[in-house]
Amino acid sequence: MTATTATPQGKVLLEMKDIGKSFPGVKALQGVSLSVREGEVLALLGENGAGKSTLIKILSGAYTKDEGEIFFEGQPVTIRSPQDAQDLGISTIYQEPNLAKDLTVAENIFLGRLPAKGLLVDWETVRKKSREILDRLGATIRVNAIVSTLSVAEQQLVEISKSLNRKTRILIMDEPSAVLGESDLERLHQVVRSLQAEGIGIIYISHRMREIFELADEVTVLKDGRFVGTRRVADVTMDELVRLIIGRGLEDVFPRREVVPGEVLLEVKNLRRARLVHDVSFQLRAGEILGFAGITGSGRTEVVRAIFGADAHGGEMRISGKPYRASSPTEAIRRGIALVNEDRKAHGLFLKLDVTVNTTIAALKGLCRAGFIQRAKEKALVQKLIQDLRIKTPGASSIVLNMSGGNQQKVIISRWLAIDTRILIMDEPTRGIDVGSKSEIYQIMNELTKRGVGIIMISSELPEVLGMSDRILVMREGTIVGELSRADASEEAIMKRAVGGDLAQGAAARA
């Protein structure tokens, strides 16, 4: 642990006291307080819907509070608009970078505030200053690069640079790590630490428990819109923290795996994709959870997309001993394979359509008689899945757009439970999902394996890989570089194989 966890230093920058906010019919926040010091990282924790977003929106001027007081450097202030927040030096960075994608890095950093030289823009200053800010963050991105050509991690750096180009005293970071893989994560943490060193107060939201311990000085926990407590990170254990957030302990997050894997369900031989995947071979057994570990870009997603028929590939596959050609997702689904995508919004959900359509889209063949969908049968199926998976929704005809990440993920899973899925592939099954829902998704996976479903799980979160997998395959640069049994696996063993060579020492030392 590298974060300084000594006694609190620095003067208090921001204080929110007894904040309350109501929407018609809902008390979104009640009696919530927090404070941030100069150079402090405060982690704001809570399940989805606990009130974190509402609190942040009050702070950034998107909502106005109904109750309570806000002090900035001891002075009472009112924040009525995003402009007010900006004037105080409060900047917010959201999970999805909010940039003009077709403009350059420098243009984005200076968006809306380009300096003029006479009638013309002073491009030299723009480029020079942008370079300085990026250097401050240790970013090697070119200032003339077009934003759309950058990775998400790099776009985040541009976003951070943009706020540094304004006066920023408090930086709110709303789940910046949710879209990052393990390797980009470390870079983000370095950036946060350097901002901290400059005396900026940081409010950091994340569902990844481990990084809270690496990064934060203090945590403030919310639950159901109420204030649960504030703790020094140095004074709490992971278990206590999880208990504060969801009201139960860590031992209950991962279910106990008791399933004994059965016969071979899927056999993959010499799977290839140009430049991305080289001769990958493995087997998946009935009732088994096979974990795929590796850093982002190691080829894991490419392997499972090939198995699902989503991309062209070479190699041989068999399902329960019978030859299988993954010519299209349609064929894969017909043979009992399902894929829960990494990016559920882009590749999984029909956001503007309702829960029913999202759930039964792959199951309609079985629900039709004489070409027409049997409504009663469909309704019964959807109701059963909503109950079984404990999907929280006002009803089957609600649009999925407004649901929480955890519930959206359950809708996708329910889509594959609506048909006879034998092989379930899950790519980052709990990315961006709160601890409570995570635990529920693990339970569902466990239940499925009891029924003989084989699960392939890609995950960048090592605790998840270790907690759920019966067997772990580690990928690096498009090949499988190691296989670990549940008994042999450890974070160190996985990272050593995932990173390879010298880097491994560094990674292991940090872990």
Add this chain to the structure above:
Amino acid sequence: MTAAPTAAAPRHSRVIDLLRGAPILGPVAALILACIFFATQTDRFLSGANFSLILQQVMVVGTLAIGQELVILTGGIDLSNGMIMALSSVLTTGLIANSGVHPFLAVVLGLAVCVAFGVLNGWLTTAIGLPPFIVTLGTFNIAYALVRIYTTATITSVPDSLLFFGNTFSIGSTEITYGSILMLVLFAIAWLVLGSTRAGRSVYAVGDNPEAARLAGIRTSRVLVGVYAMAALSYGIAGLLLVARTGVGDPQAGQTGNLDSITAVVLGGTSLLGGRGQIMGALVGALIVGVFRNGLQLMGVGSIYQVLITGILVILAVSVDYLSHRAK
């Protein structure tokens, strides 16, 4: 966890909730209000005969709007529809009048050419991946040129059998054309298919998120080619209705069919982004335009002002729709 409400914190009124739950209520309310307004302005508006006339006046645009609605639901747009309709009407009447083809065969040939155009539209959008706007702008011009190459003169000798849909039957003292009934039947079929079949669900899914649809096992190219082909079939039928209504095969027809049908679709609450909207909305949208034109005419308002008011209506309707969806 009593979570959900915070995310979707309701700051909007019940009315907006209702509208979002059943988006067709807005256009229906507008239609009823328009009817009430015109009923108070002129005695001649509120009669069976007048309503039958309105139906008859909208049957061509309404039928075009069926195809347009299908295409727009997939996230596309079809600029070629009026010209495909013109091609169908000119080709069918021309084959009979100039080449002595049996009317039945001529109708089949006319419709087949339309479907071929639809398949071409669908194929160009899926196989090559061109934007539907560009593809159908191209086929709009191609179809227009084909019509003018085939004939520049209006074909006037149309056999009675082709005029059938212009004939009327009576309910009480009200005369109703068979063509309006055909349009309503087509809407009913489209409604059934969209709402209650796999194909219909696939249209919505592809319109909402084509990649997610593909990864859910839907053969998206087939769906899109099918949609453009079925849409073109509806334009062909619109062409037959046009012949029945006007009694001629007119090479000048259909030039504003695309914009008129888009107007109907949009007034009916369908999103141009795809995935959201109802087929009956397009019928209501066509009727709204029809009622305004008819009512204003009865009030003695000049036809150019009718166009003006249609323009204002479109902007108003879409603004209301947009604001109700943004208010969250």
